Amino acid sequence: MTLDVTPVEPRGFLRDPKRLAVRVVITLAVGALLLALPHIYPRFRVEGQFNVIITYAIAALGLNLLTGYNGQISVGHGAFFGVGAYTTAILVGDHGWPHFATLAVAAALTFVLGVLVGLPALRIQGLYLALVTLALAAAFPLVVTRFSSVTGGTQGMRVSRFRAPDWTGLKDYQWKYYVLLAVAVVAFVLVRNLVKSRVGRAIIATRDNETAAQVLGVDLSRYKVLTFGISATLAGVAGALSVFNEPFVNAEKYNINLSITLLVAVVVGGAATIFGPAWGAFFVVMIPTWLPNRYPQLSPVLFGGSLIVLMILAPGGFLGLVRQASGWVRRRSGRRSSAGPSPGEGHDALASA
Amino acid sequence: MDLFLDRVVIGLEQGAIYGSVALALVLIYRSTGFVNFAQGEMALFSTFLTWQFWEWGVPIAAAIAASMGVSFLAGAVIERVLIRPVGDVEHNALALVIVTVGMLLALNALVGWIWGTEGRRFPKIFGAGTVDIGSVSISYQALGTFAVLAVLLGLLYLLFQRTKLGLAVRAVASNAESSSLAGIRVGRILMFGWGLAAAVGALAGALYASELSLLDSNIFFQLLIYAFAAATLGGFDSPVGAVVGGLVVGLVTVLAGGYVGFLGEDLKLVAAFAVILVVLLVRPQGLFGRKQVSRV
Numbered sequence: 001m002t003l004d005v006t007p008v009e010p011r012g013f014l015r016d017p018k019r020l021a022v023r024v025v026i027t028l029a030v031g032a033l034l035l036a037l038p039h040i041y042p043r044f045r046v047e048g049q050f051n052v053i054i055t056y057a058i059a060a061l062g063l064n065l066l067t068g069y070n071g072q073i074s075v076g077h078g079a080f081f082g083v084g085a086y087t088t089a090i091l092v093g094d095h096g097w098p099h100f101a102t103l104a105v106a107a108a109l110t111f112v113l114g115v116l117v118g119l120p121a122l123r124i125q126g127l128y129l130a131l132v133t134l135a136l137a138a139a140f141p142l143v144v145t146r147f148s149s150v151t152g153g154t155q156g157m158r159v160s161r162f163r164a165p166d167w168t169g170l171k172d173y174q175w176k177y178y179v180l181l182a183v184a185v186v187a188f189v190l191v192r193n194l195v196k197s198r199v200g201r202a203i204i205a206t207r208d209n210e211t212a213a214q215v216l217g218v219d220l221s222r223y224k225v226l227t228f229g230i231s232a233t234l235a236g237v238a239g240a241l242s243v244f245n246e247p248f249v250n251a252e253k254y255n256i257n258l259s260i261t262l263l264v265a266v267v268v269g270g271a272a273t274i275f276g277p278a279w280g281a282f283f284v285v286m287i288p289t290w291l292p293n294r295y296p297q298l299s300p301v302l303f304g305g306s307l308i309v310l311m312i313l314a315p316g317g318f319l320g321l322v323r324q325a326s327g328w329v330r331r332r333s334g335r336r337s338s339a340g341p342s343p344g345e346g347h348d349a350l351a352s353a
Numbered sequence: 354m355d356l357f358l359d360r361v362v363i364g365l366e367q368g369a370i371y372g373s374v375a376l377a378l379v380l381i382y383r384s385t386g387f388v389n390f391a392q393g394e395m396a397l398f399s400t401f402l403t404w405q406f407w408e409w410g411v412p413i414a415a416a417i418a419a420s421m422g423v424s425f426l427a428g429a430v431i432e433r434v435l436i437r438p439v440g441d442v443e444h445n446a447l448a449l450v451i452v453t454v455g456m457l458l459a460l461n462a463l464v465g466w467i468w469g470t471e472g473r474r475f476p477k478i479f480g481a482g483t484v485d486i487g488s489v490s491i492s493y494q495a496l497g498t499f500a501v502l503a504v505l506l507g508l509l510y511l512l513f514q515r516t517k518l519g520l521a522v523r524a525v526a527s528n529a530e531s532s533s534l535a536g537i538r539v540g541r542i543l544m545f546g547w548g549l550a551a552a553v554g555a556l557a558g559a560l561y562a563s564e565l566s567l568l569d570s571n572i573f574f575q576l577l578i579y580a581f582a583a584a585t586l587g588g589f590d591s592p593v594g595a596v597v598g599g600l601v602v603g604l605v606t607v608l609a610g611g612y613v614g615f616l617g618e619d620l621k622l623v624a625a626f627a628v629i630l631v632v633l634l635v636r637p638q639g640l641f642g643r644k645q646v647s648r649v
Contacts, residue, residue, distance in 0.1 A: 073447055075390075075454070124633045126446050127388045131581050132633065134390070135626040138578050146620055256574065260454055267451050297466040304459025311448045311455070312438045 034181060038174040047173045051245040053285045054180040055238045058187050060265040060277035062234025065191060067263065068272035069200070070227045071207030072121060076133030077262045079140040080110050080232040082254030084239025086144070086151055089249040093159040099244055103183075106240035107233050114232025118225040137259035144251040156250025159243060176245050183241060184278075187234060192274050194230075203227055204272075235262070264307060270319030279318045358489045360611050361604065366495040367579075368603020369502045370564060373557035374580035375587065375595035376505070377550040382589045383526045384546040387442045387449055391456035392554055393577030395431075397570060398460050399424040399555030400562050401468050404475060413476050417559045421552040428551025429544035431456070436547070437540070457574075464570045472569040475562040498560050502596060505556065509592055522546060526590075575622060579606070582625040585632050588642020597640065602628055 038046045063077045087106040091097040117136065121129050145153045164175030194200050202223050205213035214220055243249060261284050269280025287306070291299040314321045374396060381389045389395075399420050406416035435456065439448050479497030483490040513519035524532040525542045533539045561576060562568040583602045587594025602625060609616050609624040616624060638644045 067447065073450055075450070120630060120634050123637065127442070127450070128585075128633055128637070130390075130446075130450055131388060131585070132626075132629055135578050135581065135622075135629055138574070139620075139623050139626050142620055142622055146617070260458070263454070264451065267447060271447060295466070297462060300462035301459045301466065304455040304457070304462065307455030308435055308452050308459075311452045312435075315439070315445065315448045 035178075038177040043171070043173045046177050047245060049285055049289070051173075051177055051180055052242070053281045054177075054184050055242040055245065056262065056265055056281035056285060057238075057278045058184050058241065059235040059238035059262050060269065060281050061187055061191055062231040062238070063262050064266045064269075064271060064273075064277045065195070065203070065234070066227050066231035067266055068276070069195060069207060070203045070224065072224065072228070073126065073130040073263075074133040074231075074259075075130050075256075075263055076117075076136040076140075076259050077232070077235045078137050078254050078256065078259030080114065080235035081239035081242070081258060081262070082140055082144070083110050083113060084236030084241075085243050085249050085254065086239075087236070088240040088243040089157055089159045089247075090150065092243070093157055099162050103237060103240050106236045110236025110239075111229045111233040113236075114229040115225055117232070118228025121228060122221050122224055134256070134259070137256045141251040141255045144254070152250065154251045156248055156253075159247040159249070161247050162244040179244065180241050183237065187237070188274065188278070191234075195274065199223070199226075268307070268310060268317050270317035273317075273319045276317055276319045283318065355488050356611075360607050362489060362491050362495055364604035364607035365600055366492075366498055366564065366603070367607060368583075368600035369495075369498045369596075370557055370561045370599070371576070371579040371583045371602050372596040372599020373502055373505065373560065374554060374576055375583035375599050376509070376592055377554040377557060378580055378584045379587075379589060379592055379595045380546055380550040380553060382584070383592075384522060384543055385442060387436075388581075388589070389550070390450060390453040390577070391460060392550070392580065393573040394457045394460040394464075395424070395428070395551055396554035396558035396561075396576070397573040398464055399551065400475075400558030400568060400573075401464050401473075403555065403559050404473055404562070404568050405468075407476060413478055413559075417478070417556060420559070421555045424551040424555040425548040427548075429548035431551070432544045432547035433540070437543070461570055461574075468570075470570055472567050475559075475566055475568045477566065478559065478563045494564055498564065501556070501560065505553065506592065506596055513592075518545070578622060579603075579625050582628045584639075585629045586639055588639025590643055591639065591641035594639055594641030 037050060041050070059077060059081050062080075063074060066072050066074055084106040087109055088099065088102040091102040091105060092099055117133075120132070124132055144151045147153075148155070151157065161172065162176055162179075164170045164172050168175055170178070195203070202213065202218045205216065205218055206220055206223055210220060239254075265280030265284045266277055267280070268283050269276030269278065288299055288303060291302050293299070310317070314324075316323070374392065377396070378389060378392050381387060381392075402423060403413075403416045403420040406419050407413050411419065435452060436449070439445055439452050442449055477494055479493040481493070483492045484496065485491075511519075513523060521532070521537045521542050522545065524535070524537055525539050525546075529539050532542075558573070561573075565572070579602055580599070583599035584595050585598070586601055587596070587598030605628060606621045606624045610621040613624075632639060
């Protein structure tokens with residue numbers, strides 16, 4: 001890749017009315033589509049697929065902050081997801097708490113846990129951290145089984161359903177969808193703002209070059225631990241929300257496969273991109289349903305195989321591909337109008353670097 | 354006391370198996386700086402291959418040897434076709450993790466597809482008898498496992514220290530670029546490293562299944578975690594460390610499972626997790642590993 005050294009301009013779309021209009025139209029269209037989905041599709045799709053996609057997207061958003069932006073690879077976020085899920089299940093199921101109140105507890109608890117795991121992670125880097133978190137993910141279902149008097153163990157526990165209030169006039173599954181979507185939108189906006197802020201730049205600088213970041217005055221340990229905490233919180237909230245959607249928990253639901261799925265969602269969507277986790281969550285939930293189901297046992301083989309192929313052909317994930325394609329189209333059209341490279345190109349390259 | 358000694362023997366026997374899988378991890382780590390997350394499932398596939406040969410009537414020792422040969426070739430091909438195109442660990446760690454995790458999923462499912470998910474009976478390689486020493490009885494299986502591991506370690510030592518090929522492997526591990534300038538075909542050496550690791554994994558898998566008398570597609574993931582603990586403890590770049598680490602992890606997990614009531618048999622894995630965490634915090638290079646010095 002050649003690095004264009006065009007001066008970096010502030011995001012142009014605010015000044016460029018045409019691009020602003022395009023963005024507004026796209027946002028409104030996507031928003032309208034997302035709002036309409038639970039009225040278009042039947043219950044099993046909303047509950048079994050869309051709501052699952054949303055919870056995975058929130059968890060992957062958190063993992064992306066840690067792995068994509070901060071460069072700490074975690075293969076253990078399924079454990080935080082599980083802690084969030086069990087927090088809600090136990091508080092609602094055994095103590096009669098209202099669902100919404102448990103979100104705060106799940107968030108606080110997983111933040112503390114994330115910080116606790118993040119502290120040793122300060123001394124453990126790269127693949128070793130992946131290894132530790134993998135062991136964490138492997139241990140979580142065993143711990144749940146060990147304390148089955150509280151957790152229900154492998155038998156699991158059922159929780160009262162999350163019902164739509166009467167004033168909404170919605171069916172339960174539609175209400176769940178909107179609640180999950182609302183939390184997801186808030187989470188994505190917050191993470192986007194975080195990444196674009198001073199803190200976000202410090203997080204990214206830590207990933208790119210620790211020493212340089214430190215020289216520039218970034219307190220490495222503070223930002224790494226903080227990122228771990230926030231990341232775990234998002235996974236925990238997502239886990240809690242998953243119990244809103246499906247009021248049942250057991251030890252096997254939060255096993256190593258969940259952790260792997262979340263990491264795959266981050267990478268397939270496009271690590272270190274804002275909307276990558278959403279796309280990734282969409283793919284990890286939907287791809288297995290698209291695979292030919294004549295040999296159901298073969299679908300994990302195809303899934304694993306396609307991951308490998310994707311990493312070889314498109315290590316930037318889905319959004320990386322989109323970016324490549326749009327760059328190619330822009331270059332082609334730029335050449336045709338012989339206007340030279342458009343000013344937008346340079347800053348894309350820098351933004352993605 | 355007898356129970357304690359029995360547990361020590363069992364712990365050491367399991368530890369020897371953890372150590373041999375850790376050895377496979379170390380073989381790849383030494384030359385590429387990369388931890389292969391699919392090592393456990395590669396061993397699973399090899400072990401099913403061994404079982405299949407044995408089922409067809411091949412004597413178990415020959416079946417293991419044949420499976421090791423096939424695994425060597427498969428490991429070399431995997432390096433060339435799946436790993437090398439992704440890039441090196443310094444720049445593409447995340448992509449490499451995903452590729453090996455993809456292999457983990459795919460191999461596990463492939464085994465389930467070919468051989469089904471129900472458990473298979475696996476023969477005792479060294480027979481079912483025991484040797485009594487005082488009040489402690491040691492199974493032939495345990496003795497055989499120790500012997501195989503000792504021979505394996507000896508052969509690897511000879512390979513690395515006394516042959517030109519081993520020298521080339523060590524050269525690539527220490528500096529791939531200089532080695533290639535010195536005329537070593539780095540790609541071939543990396544393929545050799547992966548092949549060797551796959552073959553060692555096949556042997557370790559057979560020992561593991563033989564110890565349990567059972568082969569099942571779910572049991573090798575835990576084996577991988579124990580092997581991680583062993584390799585971390587011994588130091589990821591030291592073969593001797595891997596074996597010693599394996600023995601210690603085997604002992605610690607069996608004794609912790611036996612005597613720490615809070616843990617019990619179910620949470621033995623948590624003890625392995627604790628080993629990994631403590632070692633990485635206190636002595637990240639492990640007992641025998643070289644300290645990593647990073648230059649800025």
